[in-house]
Amino acid sequence: MKISLLGGTGDIAEGLVLRWTKAGHDIYIGSRSEEKATGIADGYNKRLFELGIESDIQGGVNADAAAASEVIVISLPYEYAVSTLEQIKSSLEDQIVISPVVPMSRVGKVFMYTTPAQGSAAQEIKEALPESVRLVSAYHNLPASELKEIDRVLDYDVVLCGDDDGAKEVVKNLTEEMENLRALDAGPLEASMMIEAITPLIVNLNVRYKPQHFSVKFV
Amino acid sequence: MKISLLGGTGDIAEGLVLRWTKAGHDIYIGSRSEEKATGIADGYNKRLFELGIESDIQGGVNADAAAASEVIVISLPYEYAVSTLEQIKSSLEDQIVISPVVPMSRVGKVFMYTTPAQGSAAQEIKEALPESVRLVSAYHNLPASELKEIDRVLDYDVVLCGDDDGAKEVVKNLTEEMENLRALDAGPLEASMMIEAITPLIVNLNVRYKPQHFSVKFV
Numbered sequence: 001m002k003i004s005l006l007g008g009t010g011d012i013a014e015g016l017v018l019r020w021t022k023a024g025h026d027i028y029i030g031s032r033s034e035e036k037a038t039g040i041a042d043g044y045n046k047r048l049f050e051l052g053i054e055s056d057i058q059g060g061v062n063a064d065a066a067a068a069s070e071v072i073v074i075s076l077p078y079e080y081a082v083s084t085l086e087q088i089k090s091s092l093e094d095q096i097v098i099s100p101v102v103p104m105s106r107v108g109k110v111f112m113y114t115t116p117a118q119g120s121a122a123q124e125i126k127e128a129l130p131e132s133v134r135l136v137s138a139y140h141n142l143p144a145s146e147l148k149e150i151d152r153v154l155d156y157d158v159v160l161c162g163d164d165d166g167a168k169e170v171v172k173n174l175t176e177e178m179e180n181l182r183a184l185d186a187g188p189l190e191a192s193m194m195i196e197a198i199t200p201l202i203v204n205l206n207v208r209y210k211p212q213h214f215s216v217k218f219v
Numbered sequence: 220m221k222i223s224l225l226g227g228t229g230d231i232a233e234g235l236v237l238r239w240t241k242a243g244h245d246i247y248i249g250s251r252s253e254e255k256a257t258g259i260a261d262g263y264n265k266r267l268f269e270l271g272i273e274s275d276i277q278g279g280v281n282a283d284a285a286a287a288s289e290v291i292v293i294s295l296p297y298e299y300a301v302s303t304l305e306q307i308k309s310s311l312e313d314q315i316v317i318s319p320v321v322p323m324s325r326v327g328k329v330f331m332y333t334t335p336a337q338g339s340a341a342q343e344i345k346e347a348l349p350e351s352v353r354l355v356s357a358y359h360n361l362p363a364s365e366l367k368e369i370d371r372v373l374d375y376d377v378v379l380c381g382d383d384d385g386a387k388e389v390v391k392n393l394t395e396e397m398e399n400l401r402a403l404d405a406g407p408l409e410a411s412m413m414i415e416a417i418t419p420l421i422v423n424l425n426v427r428y429k430p431q432h433f434s435v436k437f438v
Binding site: 107108109110112113115155156159184185186187188190191193194195197198200201202204205208209214215216217218219 | 326327328329331332334374375378403404405406407409410412413414416417419420421423424427428433434435436437438
């Protein structure tokens with residue numbers, strides 16, 4: 001599939017790019033500047049060449065990346081997610097958008113989930129998208145460091161939710177192409193807060209139980 | 220230890236009573252009526268006798284159960300938790316109180332976490348307790364049906380939080396006496412919302428993936 005990652009650096013983007021390229025998908029990196037996006041794409045191509053994997057990852061401004069894709073991953077901090085989507089709204093039509101976005105803040109010694117007025121980041125983002133775009137909330141709780149070790153088996157669950165069953169099926173398949181990841185459907189988009197809120201909990205556990213990088217499994 | 224369960228029926232109470240009695244703890248069942256509490260206690264004693272385990276579980280009104288205990292488990296629905304604790308406030312002093320309480324409601328087809336004004340059920344409950352009582356938030360996400368199968372190995376995590384390290388250590392030990400349960404400390408009491416919100420997520424997954432009863436493990 002044609003998949004773009006808006007703001008394709010850091011966090012889980014690297015692992016998704018490497019693994020999905022290996023699985024044969026076409027990846028497009030979006031950024032605010034074309035130069036930055038091309039630089040990121042070149043870095044990934046170099047890394048994949050070293051791994052012996054053929055790749056032709058493209059880079060471009062967010063609007064071009066989105067327009068060229070069937071699936072778009074919002075690989076941006078919460079603070080920039082809605083404004084970025086609003087800027088590229090004319091390039092959004094019929095795509096599947098994946099939100100791994102989590103609003104959180106540090107309060108004293110602990111990271112806390114900060115509930116948006118709409119109920120969750122995903123519900124807030126939905127308001128910024130055209131009606132025809134299908135939003136799936138997923139990939140909040142994957143440990144970035146394990147994800148980017150491309151041959152590592154990921155024995156975790158990806159809990160996802162959304163209002164379009166077809167879109168969820170696509171994301172489920174993209175998820176389960178990554179070895180041992182299991183996708184669990186938690187229902188409609190309004191369930192997103194309960195998935196998003198696991199992330200700051202994991203961050204707190206990671207701080208306390210260093211060097212462990214926790215993810216979650218429903219057993 | 221002397222442990223009471225306020226409202227000792229249903230949900231996770233049965234499993235905790237059976238397993239802690241087997242481990243040698245003294246259990247006291249609290250209820251609004253002495254007659255009801257005695258009936259519940261007798262039922263547990265009968266069940267333990269059938270399992271070949273000696274027991275002398277007592278029943279009494281909530282205030283007496285609390286006054287006789289070192290550890291109190293609030294085994295009550297969210298709706299009754301604060302009012303019950305306020306009624307027995309004069310019997311609360313220096314105990315460790317465990318809150319597995321989760322505020323949730325059904326919205327359409329999905330169970331949703333309903334955030335209390337204080338941030339979480341545990342923080343709301345803390346306001347109803349005397350200063351000397353040490354509150355630990357734990358046991359929200361244990362599957363009741365597996366817990367009450369007394370010989371079943373429970374390969375799950377209990378994520379707990381609270382502001383008193385000594386109290387958390389006691390609850391950690393009580394947890395890990397149950398075979399294979401692992402207690403993970405998620406920090407101060409204000410982290411409780413992120414633990415509590417996992418419960419309605421699990422309920423939704425249980426509905427969708429019937430007959431699975433999910434619990435959670437951080438891996």
